Amino acid sequence: MKTNKTLRITSYVLLAFVLGLLLASQLYQHVSAQNPTPTDDEVNRIAHQLYCPVCENTPLDVCPTEACRQWRDLIRQQLSRGWTEDQIKQYFIDQYGVRVVGEPPASGLNWLIYVLPPLIILAGAFILFRAFRAWTKSSKAAAAAGSEVEAPKDEYVARLEEELKKRK
């Protein structure tokens, strides 16, 4: 009777041991899947590319608001889970919209931000070039007609050059 009881206790202990081992191995697997705690610099490298939802144009890595502190903690957790930089950025865009990145993605209406300034600058350059050509053409024509007016020389420069020549 006593032997049976001892046997039963021993089998319970063994079962508990085996279950404990299984649980420990599961926990070990879970922990070993995680990366070591990311450093502040690793978090900041990504946080620097994201922008505070509250403060205008303030990067996340230097923003003192509570919301940004929580976001940095979130980035740290995501890094420790092995997320890549792109995955983390995409997560924030999905959650909070494109305003979290410093440059809007070139899609839809946002194309205008990239296209319009160069177009305006090119148009300005074109107008200037046309004006130059018109000016030089008309002044050549005037010269051919013998009515060219000598441009006023920079008196100061002329005097300076003269004095330098004398010095030589």
Next chain:
Amino acid sequence: MLAEIGYGILVVAFFVALYSVGAAIYGDRKKSAAIVESARRAMLLLWPLITLSAACLIYLLVTNHFEVSFVYEVTSRSMPTYLKVTAWWGGQAGSLVFWSWLMSAFASLVTLRTWTRDREFLPWVIVVTSITTAFFIGLAVFYENPFAFMWFDKSGQVIKAMFQPVGSIPVPPPADGNGLNPLLRHPGMIIHPPMLYLGFVSFVIPYAFALAALITGRTDDRWIRITRRWTLVAWLFLSAGLVLGSRWAYDVLGWGGFWGWDPVEIAALMPWLTGTAFLHSVMIQEKRGMLKHWNMILIILTYALVIFGTFLTRSGVLSSVHAFAQSAIGPAFFAFIGVTFITSIALVIYRWPELRGETEMKSMLSREALFLLNNLLFMSVLVVCFWGVIFPLISELVTGQKITVGPPFYLRATGPLFAGLMFLMGIAPLSAWGHSTITTLGRALWKSAAAALVITVVLFFTYTKNAIALTGFFLIAFVLLVTLVEFWRATLARMKTQNENFLLALWTLVGRNRRRYGGYVIHVSMMLMAIGILGINVFQIDTQKSLSQGESISIGDYTLRFNDLKQFPNMVNGQEERYVNRAEISLFENGKLLTTLYPRYDVYPDGQPMTLPGLYSTLKGDVYVILVNWESSSASLAPFKVFINPLVNWLWIGSILFIFGILIAAWPERETELVTARSRRAHQTSAAD
């Protein structure tokens, strides 16, 4: 009672400004000098009136009259008196009175000049300056009254009004006020807004003369000659304002930089860009009688951008496009900008035929052509900045989606444009007015270009292999060499011909050609600033770590050891003004102790923090340490963020030289001005013959 008096005087000032506008127009139409004089005197009355009103406001601020809403919002008992005075421009309502006060001072100054040779401008200068002053006084009188009291309305909500609204009861005077935002208590921020405002306000003067020229039809370059110094003064203040703002950001905002391409910063930069283009462009009109249309457009744009910049920062439109519609002053600003801009452009179109140039451009490499290219580049930077600020508002309005246009966009878009401007800064001083060829320019430039190339190669082998940095350093070296050689050659010539020693020759040279050499000093200072900008943008490194006492952190050649953290209240008049958290850090370079730094952050009673970095500054660069205020810190464990900002001090050195250069250029030089005008007139007469 004093609040009512202050408000009453402001109302009187508003009507005096309107009278001045009406009388000036009527006097001009009736050709009555007496009525125009009456308008002028009314305008002269504005400054003393606004000064009286401002004195009332300052008294209320200094003596803790918290029953006045504005006083309650921007001051508190623990604030020192000088800060209570500066709170005048620290809050929106007070800043509008400040704007009006400065505007009336400048308008009075300009009308006190001798008008004998250009009497016809006077009424229209009065009209423009008085309309602008009336607009800002009107905003304070009707929308953002700094003298308004607080009342409980029927629903128990606190409302602001000058006189008791029906059914409301007065809010009992609060025991203490909210106090000025701690970030605005820094010396840089105390001087920065007045500087910017002075810059904004003084640009109104050349604009007023430009409109007077358009209205009267006297479209020669007289208006430019009268306002040249005003424009330089405006440029001086605006530049000083921008630099002080940058230094403030560097010292207080705790992010290791000085320029974040924030819309508020860009709002102040935009009139500076058009103003700089205008300063260059008016030289072409003075020397060659060209670009009259363009100069008008530039000064109109500058005025519009001055008002637009104030609108951006004051209307709330930047936080949300919808805040604009809700804000009281937003639509008023919008309407004012629209009306003044459209009227001004309509006048330019009306006078278009009379604004034709007197001569034409002959060479694409002449100095006037290169100045035009410089204008194109300044306008291109303006387009990028304007679009970058406006587009998020358009996006929010059209799609409902907010977007951020941040530093990466601006850096990429403006970088090549600034490089182009630097290149032009190198070649334009050596090109001739009227005509230049590649051969003449090449001959003048090749030695400086070759020396700059040698410097760049040396930097490649000794300092950096970064292509952007090397391009920047080449351009900087090129411009510096070209400019310094110009100084050198001219000084040598004087030494020889006048038998002067080097310093005397240089002094006389600059003294006799202040505009030219002042401009060159500005170019040199710009290049020094470019070294700092390049340094921080290309080579900045940073690291962050929480340190236990005695623990160290390394970055570059430096090691920083955390020694201690002290936390204590700072008491003023027996009250806690702020709670100070101050760390002590030992800074080592290659193992050798350099200095001890004390980064700190202060927390004010309302919970607002202010971060003050520990700085070790040399010409090589800054070690910039902040005690991170967004993480908890104690004497045993404290978080630090360390930046190495290479070469950044050249920015501040360049800024000081820059101000010095403007002062040289703006110093009166009457003789040369007359000679230039006379020589061009004589030339035109001979051409006509």
